[in-house]
Amino acid sequence: MSGTRITYREAVKQALREALHADPRVFLMGEDVGKYGGCFAVSKGLLDEFGEARIRDTPLSESAFVGAGIGAALGGLRPIVEVMTVNFSLLALDQIVNTAATLSHMSGGQFHVPVVIRMATGAGRQLAAQHSHSLEAWYAHVPGLRVVEPATIDDARGMLRAALASPDPVIIFEPISLYNMDGELTDAAAAVRLEGARVHRAGRDVTLVTYGASLWRCVTAADTLAADGIEAEIIDLRSLRPLDDATVLASVHRTRRVVIVDEGWRTGSLAAEVGLRIVEQGFYDLDAPVARVCAEEVPIPYPKHLEDAALPGPERIVATVRRLFSDVQ
């Protein structure tokens, strides 16, 4: 299996198949996961392979089927609940925040909720303002949840296994714009951590901290900057709760400059959280102010040129990095 090229979508599907084969307690439910094959075709073919009992089409009742996933987890199963997009997950916010996140603590550790909730996130497909948002920060705000966002083929393939092994509720965000991305799967059997950030690309001059689809915007930006002689180090956060401060701070300690790139809106963003942690713990390492590139504060618009303008694209990242150097010099 080593070294095969697959799409992000295929990586997620392989992970689902593996989980369903490995553990009879695992089942998948959500809107259109069965007959339709998944809104983004992730679960195509799984109904034929695993049957109606384990690949369950649900009514359009986000609160009931997410809550049922929580209940089924309490009852001894390992449900994977698919919510079409993070925008729709707001209809299930009560179950996720008031129930899944609280039961362990509120029951004094008697009950745990080992449910995995997958949802698509982010823009890039011209789906406008009710299918394109990045609300990861809202979930990352809540103690009791674990929140991850695989940005690479390896993580898309491996993080589900780690999530299912967790006794806590785990939310997996899958960027809509990455489903068609293909890349090298290094080792399908490799153990992948649920927690911890990862240095995606090493560099000595500036740290770009990011997650999700913005990882690839940072890669493009880093290529441009390299032509100017600026070597950017890219950190893929991977886990949004808990956050891995150590990896970020170690990088900033080396590069002394940092830009956080976040597809969420700037106000109250994960970028704000990461930035303040750097200020709290690494202030004296900095040669320039902490900088951010976030989504513009507008509902994501439909036309391509405006959608692009709203997102933290490579040009804005490059410009922000250059400014860090020009301001200081």
Added chain:
Amino acid sequence: MSGLPEHLTREHGLRLLREMLRIRQFEDRCAELYGAGHIRGFLHLCDGEEAIAVGTMQALGRGDAIVSTYREHGHALARGVAMGPLMAELYGKQAGCSGGRGGSMHIFDAATRFYGGNGIVGGGLPLAVGLALAETLQGRNAVAACFFGEGAAAEGEFHESLNLAALWRLPVLFLCENNLYAMGTALARSESQTDIHAKAAAYAVRAAVVDGMDVFAVEAAVRSAAEHARAGQGPSLLEFRTYRLRAHSMFDAQLYRDKAEVEEWRQRGPLTTLTTRLKAAGLMTEDDFQRLQHEADAEVQAAVQFAADAPWEPVEDLARHVYAEEVRS
């Protein structure tokens, strides 16, 4: 109110009354302890609704799962949650049945499969659907019984959950305690259709309206619904007509209802009527009644002592159980 069931034994009659007395004496003491400042937060008492708790639990087995509401002391006691840890929970002590983390609205007990009081109206219904799904997929024959008030019938989760449970023919008992007031809002002020059981027809759910002041009627209705569910015939909705004789919580001036109405229902109080009926049928003497009162009083005394003597949890433990812990040595 109908006569006593034909084959009622003295033993069973006394057991039902004993359970109801335990609840009443426990809660009367709770009200005093609230006034004395030992119990804080919200405290919702079920005076008048004891027959539903006791009748239901008599008809269910140890393997069945219970999901409750924030007015759940009666459900918990009737289910077999020990009174000492229950009182300690209301005190907020570590020896409480939820480790002191939940208080009155959040009673959890893994040993009796008691999956919580719930502070969110309607929040428990999806959970019960999931617990029932877990029973079904794991080939067990248990049911999930879910209490909620008539106010919850206005929540989307009520409708979503009934549909999902019926669609998947899950063994869920939807147990509606219709006490006519959602906090201070009378049913007719909030519902276009005030017959809660009539709503079940829209989801092809079996439904019945039951005199919630008659413990025998409750027991028979729940037994029948549980048999139906265990036979794979799907969920039932039982609408128990009942009344809350005390205020909604300890902060309620009861401006929304007449004292005459309360008095009228008090005459129908389930403890009063059961006592009268058992005596009239020659199944209980005044001595028996006094003995049951004394036993309940002694149990409550011991529970209060247990709660008062229990130590406070060290503040260093604050963040424990937010996530599942490794097994501690």
